[in-house]
Amino acid sequence: MRLIRCNSTLRTLTPDGIKKHFVISYARSSGAGGQHVNTTDSKAVIKLPLDRWYAARGSWIPSKQFDNIMKNVNDSDAPHYKKFPYFTSSGDILITSSETRYRDKNLNDCLEKFVKAVEVCGQARDEVNENTKQHWDKLKKRDNEERLKSKKLKRDKKSARRKISLDF
Numbered sequence: 001m002r003l004i005r006c007n008s009t010l011r012t013l014t015p016d017g018i019k020k021h022f023v024i025s026y027a028r029s030s031g032a033g034g035q036h037v038n039t040t041d042s043k044a045v046i047k048l049p050l051d052r053w054y055a056a057r058g059s060w061i062p063s064k065q066f067d068n069i070m071k072n073v074n075d076s077d078a079p080h081y082k083k084f085p086y087f088t089s090s091g092d093i094l095i096t097s098s099e100t101r102y103r104d105k106n107l108n109d110c111l112e113k114f115v116k117a118v119e120v121c122g123q124a125r126d127e128v129n130e131n132t133k134q135h136w137d138k139l140k141k142r143d144n145e146e147r148l149k150s151k152k153l154k155r156d157k158k159s160a161r162r163k164i165s166l167d168f
């Protein structure tokens with residue numbers, strides 16, 4: 001059970017506590033498994049429509065975490081691990097799991113994926129000091145120079161393969 005602080009009251013963000021907010025469905029899994037895969041709906045699919053996502057701000061997802069998630073989604077400079085991975089193109093949240101052959105375990109896996117993503121993506125980003133930015137720029141410049149150098153070497157190697165005409 002994970003405890004988080006929300007609006008100066010202590011609330012729990014657990015898979016069982018947030019299950020009621022999602023639209024839950026099951027589908028047939030793919031992959032190995034033989035007859036079981038072909039006959040049972042063990043893949044869990046949870047969906048949180050866009051309007052319920054925005055309604056969750058401050059009610060069951062802390063406002064600061066929600067704001068950090070939304071800020072990182074639209075920020076091109078945000079690190080990859082800070083971007084919420086479950087948004088669809090329409091803005092809904094869709095999470096699937098077919099890890100096990102049991103639908104309840106797959107449902108709990110989906111809900112745990114959501115909770116973990118909210119915790120990781122909802123954290124405030126650390127500020128980067130100026131020395132680190134300068135070091136990154138220096139590394140980026142060095143890598144670009146190496147890339148251009150290797151391109152030039154490949155170009156020269158390929159041009160050396162061409163036939164040379166000896167017309168005088």
